[in-house]
Amino acid sequence: MSVQFTYGADNGEFDTIVCFVSSEELKRDGASEAEWVHPQLDEALRDHFARKLFKAEPKETLALSTLGLLPASYVVYVGISHAGLSPDELRDAATAAAKAAKRLNAKAVKQILPRETCTGSQEYSISQAAQAMTEGYTLGLFARRTEKKDDERKQTTVQTVAFAPPGEFAGSEQAGGQWEAGIRRGVIFAESVVFARDLTNLPGNRLTPEMLAEEAETLARTYGLDCEVMDEWSAAEQGMGGLLGVGQGSVNPPRMIVLHYAGAADNEETWGLIGKGITFDTGGISLKKAEGMEEMISDMGGAAAVLGAMRIIGELKPAVNVVAVIPTAENMPSDRALKPGDILKTMSGLTVEVVNTDAEGRLVLADGLTTAIRRGATKLIDVATLTGAVGVALGNVATGAVTNDEMLLQQVILASKRAGERIWPLPSYPEYRKQLDSDAADLKNIGGRLGGAITGGLFIGAFSEERPWVHLDIAGTAWLERDRSWESKGGTGVMVRTLGELLV
Structure with a gap:
């Protein structure tokens, strides 16, 4: 399994878009005007939330077909606890997103990033956020290698994950440099875990x-x-x-x-x-x-x-x-x-x-x-x-x-x-x-x-x-x-x- 991770402005073709959303945001005054991905798709999100079909609880996912409203085939909304996430919560949310993308047989994923992952916080640096999310995606896409005839069918189809920053950070060299460093570290750490898992499963x-x-x-x-x-x-x-x-x-x-x-x-x-x-x-x-x-x-x-x-x-x-x-x-x-x-x-x-x-x-x-x-x-x-x-x-x-x-x-x-x-x-x-x-x-x-x-x-x-x-x-x-x-x-x-x- 080898997934290519990138960071930067939206400049590619994606079949799946992922966005994190909290119940606080959906309950907040003005939520009916808020936009996460697309007005009509966001309205469907709010409708699911109102009907309690999607509670936006941590690690909960909602996959919606875009029905041609966007070039991507699906949008995945991932529940989070609140806006300012810890690295552990970022890792969990990225894992939930990865598993949802895997179920959809996605190949190219665009992950819309929370603003805090491009500014850092008192709890973590930008590179630590990047590492946590890269680890979450890589470990979430992991599938045990077996000796079944159809083993390849169980492996992930995801080939690329693009981390897309909010517009104001799209050209930030500082954020970009830290994200690239965090991605590299996250890939090495997660692939080393995969190496250990494969050994243990033999x-x-x-x-x-x-x-x-x-x-x-x-x-x-x-x-x-x-x-x-x-x-x-x-x-x-x-x-x-x-x-x-x-x-x-x-x-x-x-x-x-x-x-x-x-x-x-x-x-x-x-x-x-x-x-x-x-x-x-x-x-x-x-x-x-x-x-x-x-x-x-x-x-x-x-x-x-x-x-x-x-x-x-x-x-x-x-x-x-x-x-x-x-x-x-x-x-x-x-x-x-x-x-x-x-x-x-x-x-x-x-x-x-x-x-x-x-x-x-x-x-x-x-x-x-x-x-x-x-x-x-x-x-x-x-x-x-x-x-x-x-x-x-x-x-x-x-x-x-x-x-x-x-x-x-x-x-x-x-x-x-x-x-x-x-x-x-x-x-x-x-x-x-x-x-x-x-x-x-x-x-x-x-x-x-x-x-x-x-x-x-x-x-x-x-x-x-x-x-x-x-x-x-x-x-x-x-x-x-x-x-x-x-x-x-x-x-x-x-x-x-x-x-x-x-x-x-």
Whole structure:
């Protein structure tokens, strides 16, 4: 999917025109004389509103045939909450517009812009408005790639979107320059999310640990990143007992993937991004229920998020240093598989009593953190579909966070707010860490049912070696059962844009 975005005066042919409208505007005195697109079409809009057929609620759409009144075939009115929209609301409105255009099989869309998107506001700059709307359109037009015979019919027909400013801004070079910059950033961010979604949606037989490593190598070649992939023998030489323990039950051996980006040679600070890459999770000997197990193709959502973030970094070349680490394995039951009661020695030297083999992500991430640290990481962020418990606590609305450094967490949360991706911090009191104490090893891999999302995060934090660290549990947000605005059914690519906003 590749859509061309432009900004400027009306100088093209369009089959669909989009205009945002609020219920406040439709109720206001003089609304009967107001013009949004065309007098007769606007009158039809007001009639729909009066009959409560269209309430102009946020993300609600009304598509009207122009019946030859305009060169375009359709006008789409999109409901908004009020005139001065936040970036999140702009992104949502653009997504609603994109989905309406897709339903109409539109090819060329003209988006009439609200005035505030060309002036900026206290909440956002012009370029941030442009980025949000570009992201909304791109993510709203996304369709999951499948292996159906008629898959192409499900893909969007939209080829171009032209953002049309109000007349007084049509020739503004300042607004135009900021819009062009915002569009470029928005395209890169959104297409990186699409990249992560496509990876997450791949079935387990199309994405083994070795195949995920090949995807990372292709990404590295495309953007000039250094890449190293450690096979099971190299992992054994480096003592990666957590990764090898989880992967030993599968015929597809594990891999440790490392990408390096050096954009600030004089800076000693290096970000470590670690993404959980379990390409399929049966639970191992502690077997999961059959119902819903097919969704465990998404257990590498953290790896997809990190690779998506590295795609943003490769495109925009920021002045930062990053080491991205992806421990990847399949968690399968077999005669060779890890068993409850087994003890593993991790790369760090810490030993772990395996109480439940379905708590496998934290075992590979333990070696992932150590790998990042040994390659110079000074600050650590891990992203993982770690626990069902985070879904119990936060549903599929917010990502849970655990940290040992409040300042770093606040940086991540501020980035998530710019991206419109919700993060909620969870406490990390010493009593939770005590639940991981083991009689047989340095710690055990599960702390019981109570506070499971917290104890799972704190297990990973035990391998941070006192470096600032944030854990992001995306188990509730990486996969959705149905579309929700710009978040897609299936793999969502969550945290790609948050990491991008943090580092770029």
